[in-house]
Amino acid sequence: MPEQQQPARAWRLVLEHIERDLLDGRLGPGDRLASERDLATELGVGRSSVREAFRVLEVMGLIRTATGSGPQSGAIVIATPTGGMSQLLRLQVAAQGFPLADVVQTRLVLEDAVVGAMAASAERDTAPAHALLEAMDATDLSPTEFLALDAQLHLSLAEGSGNTVIAAMMAGLRSSIESYVQGGVEAIADWDTMAARLRDEHRALVTAIDDGDVDRARSLVHAHISDYYTQILTP
Known part of the structure; x- marks a missing residue:
């Protein structure tokens, strides 16, 4: 699998996928990202790679992540890249x-x-x-x-x-x-x-x-x- 062969590339694949959605307007502030499991399945990577990409996006100030369940859990977009x-x-x-x-x-x-x-x-x-x-x-x-x-x-x-x-x-x-x-x-x-x-x-x-x-x-x-x-x- 790609993640086994190129683990560093796997999390970058997730990051670039989400960045494209942000840039193209498919995601915006207040929107919830797909779950770790769904993104991992969609992109053919491990859930650890999805978590690593989320961490980078959080450091960049583009998303907020929260554990648990309910409307505030998961990864939510808090800013959109503009200009x-x-x-x-x-x-x-x-x-x-x-x-x-x-x-x-x-x-x-x-x-x-x-x-x-x-x-x-x-x-x-x-x-x-x-x-x-x-x-x-x-x-x-x-x-x-x-x-x-x-x-x-x-x-x-x-x-x-x-x-x-x-x-x-x-x-x-x-x-x-x-x-x-x-x-x-x-x-x-x-x-x-x-x-x-x-x-x-x-x-x-x-x-x-x-x-x-x-x-x-x-x-x-x-x-x-x-x-x-x-x-x-x-x-």
Whole structure:
């Protein structure tokens, strides 16, 4: 089955299916998504993949999920992608075919500018980043959930940089970035050790930004991105 062969791709299939319905107006605020079981059957994936896609959509602020039964249970749309967000989601679909090396190189260029601008600014706001760091400390996160929050952390820094073009480009590349980051989990022998390392790297990066240390922030983000890329490619 597709999920057994490509588990990372399976949850992306669910995510893209729901995003298309949102973009095309088949779903809107107040609408309830199909159940995990129904979506899993319709798309030929496991229910765990549906849950992972729901988690990402919830982090993006597009849906709210609640357990139990009744009118408030399940996954409900609370926002619809309009304007810039709609364009970004469409860019994500196009970005699926970008070469991995190009995506990584683009991240290095963009995120170098992001952390440099934030560290140099007297009006920096890293409160969203700190909130995400705390969320990533939860011990019950799956690799997929952890990395979804990881991606949101990097996006929060881009949004906080004050450069709306860079923030838009980072958001538009989300699919390509998450695709290789999530796909690389299988190449990591000890995920718990890697997760601890990523937590430490994120905290060091945000601390450098808070301290206004431009050079250190740039050095840390370059090593953070490059080292993960190198590790997932190492046999």
